[in-house]
Amino acid sequence: NAGVTQTPKFQVLKTGQSMTLQCAQDMNHNSMYWYRQDPGMGLRLIYYSASEGTTDKGEVPNGYNVSRLNKREFSLRLESAAPSQTSVYFCASSPGLAVDGETQYFGPGTRLLVL
Amino acid sequence: GENVGLHLPTLSVQEGDNSIINCAYSNSASDYFIWYKQESGKGPQFIIDIRSNMDKRQGQRVTVLLNKTVKHLSLQIAATQPGDSAVYFCAEASGGSYIPTFGRGTSLIVHP
Numbered sequence: 001n002a003g004v005t006q007t008p009k010f011q012v013l014k015t016g017q018s019m020t021l022q023c024a025q026d027m028n029h030n031s032m033y034w035y036r037q038d039p040g041m042g043l044r045l046i047y048y049s050a051s052e053g054t055t056d057k058g059e060v061p062n063g064y065n066v067s068r069l070n071k072r073e074f075s076l077r078l079e080s081a082a083p084s085q086t087s088v089y090f091c092a093s094s095p096g097l098a099v100d101g102e103t104q105y106f107g108p109g110t111r112l113l114v115l
Numbered sequence: 116g117e118n119v120g121l122h123l124p125t126l127s128v129q130e131g132d133n134s135i136i137n138c139a140y141s142n143s144a145s146d147y148f149i150w151y152k153q154e155s156g157k158g159p160q161f162i163i164d165i166r167s168n169m170d171k172r173q174g175q176r177v178t179v180l181l182n183k184t185v186k187h188l189s190l191q192i193a194a195t196q197p198g199d200s201a202v203y204f205c206a207e208a209s210g211g212s213y214i215p216t217f218g219r220g221t222s223l224i225v226h227p
Contacts, residue, residue, distance in 0.1 A: 004158075033214070040124075042204055042217030043159065058214075090158050097213065103149075104215070106158030 002026055004107035006091050012113045013081045021076040021110050023091030031097045032074035033058075033104065034066060036087040043090060049074055050097040081114045088112070127224045134195045136221045138188040138205035145207035149215055150179060150190045153202045162190070162203075192223075200225045 007022045025032065030051045035043040035058075045058030047066040055066050063085060065077045074093075078085060088111050092104040128134050140148070146167035151159035165172045165179045165188075172179050178191040188205050202222050206215035 040219065042206075042219050044217070045214060048214060059216075092158070103161040103164075104159075106160070108156075109158055 004091055004093055004105050006107040006110050008110060009108070010111045012115065014115050015082060017081050018077070018079050019081065021089055022073070023075065023107060024073045025093040025105070026072065027093060027105065028071070029093035029095050030071070031094045032068065033092040034064070034074070034076045035090045035092065036060065037090060038087050046076065083114045086112060086114045124219070125222045125224065127226065128195050130195060130197060130225055130227050132195050134192040134199070134223060136190045136203050136223065138218055140186050140188060140205070140207050142207060142209065143186065144209045146210055147208045147213055148179070148181060148188050149206045149208070151204045151206060153204065153220070159204060195225050197225045197227050199223060
């Protein structure tokens with residue numbers, strides 16, 4: 001049971017390049033999330049997927065797209081990377097949404113640098 | 116929008132001391148609160164949570180206190196150990212969609 005896995009661990013992009021961050025969970029969770037964490041800041045929600053087949057915007061969705069490929073996988077795409085998107089990206093999953101006590105489990109993060 | 120914030124960005128303690136990490140929240144509609152621990156290079160890890168109908172909850176070496184009157188949350192760690200060194204985040208959520216909003220975090224440094 002690996003929990004939440006993310007690939008890649010590190011990535012350097014040039015401005016304007018595109019890339020997809022991958023996330024997978026093996027806990028049979030319904031809900032998945034993408035956050036970004038900037039230095040000295042808490043996590044900010046980019047997008048989330050309450051269940052397979054649905055996605056919704058979070059606090060900072062601009063410049064990103066997501067795909068809930070299946071119940072296990074939730075990818076985050078940067079179509080045209082900008083230096084402001086330099087950050088650490090965390091994927092998380094939880095058994096469900098709108099139920100308190102449903103703890104989120106986080107992946108190890110992807111460190112992205114946009115030059 | 117309303118924010119979840121922390122009073123102290125860094126807290127240094129000696130091994131064996133008790134640590135208290137504080138958090139202020141301003142969204143009076145929040146009814147569920149969570150504390151996370153984030154070690155260097157890792158994702159956040161759930162520590163303990165509390166609902167708004169409680170004012171205290173205890174776990175293993177940790178206690179969370181909630182004061183709704185002044186919108187204040189605290190995390191107490193008993194007999195702090197070097198392995199407790201990490202950044203601690205409080206987060207709040209409200210009914211209907213329990214997606215937490217995170218505060219900035221407090222860095223806890225435990226000196227042996």
